[in-house]
Amino acid sequence: MKSTVDRAIMSRYDFRKFSVKVIYSLMVLVIILVSISMLYPFVTTFLGSLKTKEEFFSFPPKFFPQHFLWKNYGESLKYLDIPVYFKNTLFIFIGNVFFSIIFIGMAAFSLSHLKLPMKKWITFYFLSTLLIPPATYIIPNFLNLKSLGLINTYWAFWLPAGANAFFLLLLKNFFDGIHKELFEAARIDGSSELRCFFGIAVPLSIPIIITLILLSFAATWNDFYWSSLVMRGDNLPLAAAIYTKVIGVGSTITWNIRFAILTMTLFPPLLVFFFFSRYIISGLSVGAVKG
Numbered sequence: 001m002k003s004t005v006d007r008a009i010m011s012r013y014d015f016r017k018f019s020v021k022v023i024y025s026l027m028v029l030v031i032i033l034v035s036i037s038m039l040y041p042f043v044t045t046f047l048g049s050l051k052t053k054e055e056f057f058s059f060p061p062k063f064f065p066q067h068f069l070w071k072n073y074g075e076s077l078k079y080l081d082i083p084v085y086f087k088n089t090l091f092i093f094i095g096n097v098f099f100s101i102i103f104i105g106m107a108a109f110s111l112s113h114l115k116l117p118m119k120k121w122i123t124f125y126f127l128s129t130l131l132i133p134p135a136t137y138i139i140p141n142f143l144n145l146k147s148l149g150l151i152n153t154y155w156a157f158w159l160p161a162g163a164n165a166f167f168l169l170l171l172k173n174f175f176d177g178i179h180k181e182l183f184e185a186a187r188i189d190g191s192s193e194l195r196c197f198f199g200i201a202v203p204l205s206i207p208i209i210i211t212l213i214l215l216s217f218a219a220t221w222n223d224f225y226w227s228s229l230v231m232r233g234d235n236l237p238l239a240a241a242i243y244t245k246v247i248g249v250g251s252t253i254t255w256n257i258r259f260a261i262l263t264m265t266l267f268p269p270l271l272v273f274f275f276f277s278r279y280i281i282s283g284l285s286v287g288a289v290k291g
Helices: 018-048 071-076 082-113 119-131 134-147 155-161 165-176 180-188 193-204 206-222 225-230 238-247 255-286
Strands: none
Touching (some): 018 255, 082 119, 082 155, 082 165, 082 193, 082 206, 082 238, 082 255, 119 165, 134 155, 134 225, 165 206, 206 238, 206 255, 225 238, 238 255
16 A cells, blocks of 8 residues: 655655755755854853853954853852742742633633623724733833832732733634534533633633743743832842843853853743743644634
8 A cells, every 4th residue: 555645835846946946945044044043142142151251251252162161050049049039930920820811711701602792892992902012001000000009019910911912812712713502501501601611611722721821931931121110129030130130230240150140041941942832833823813
């Protein structure tokens, strides 16, 4: 029995043409150049963390260190208590995920499967906020949280996380793809709307929920501007702590030690997205806007 092979966009016959070979080679070259340009900052940060102070400022600059100084990583822990700030980041992330999945999930489920007056206008109201630049509502958010006495508390992160219109868009479009007959049958059996949400909608939405968790992790891990505004002292998350205690302290910390700190903070998100990147692609695909 002959095995069948799926035909790609271009067949072997197409590659016999000289013009196709040239265009294909150019495309591969562009992909390689883009990949190198994206990897270069990570590689230079890692190699810079293993250099001496003299090698770091040597001219002409040396790409590889003469000796790999792994002790720079132990030295960096004297300037920044990474486990404490990592714990703060993790705690903020868990709260963001809870408020995003529960509150935004129930709102998306209501807009998708409940009979609400002016449902389309409510959806349009939420999604229209995506057109507003985030920089325009930083000051109003800060003043609201200050008036509520929530500055320097984790609620300054959790409350805004419960009003993410982009997450609402993804969840609603995913819920729209779940057959309404499932919920109608559950209601006939006596299930409440909360039971329908937690017992049917959430288990069927695991792919998009994993995607939202990963996107929330990226946003929490990389956020330093908002964190530096609303948090102080030892309550800072890791990105804000690096910005305030490492980058903005002048010449107190040498650059090889700074790069060692930055390298240690690079590995957790790289590992997360290396193992879970397929969930982001599949989740965004199933939650895409339907035509």
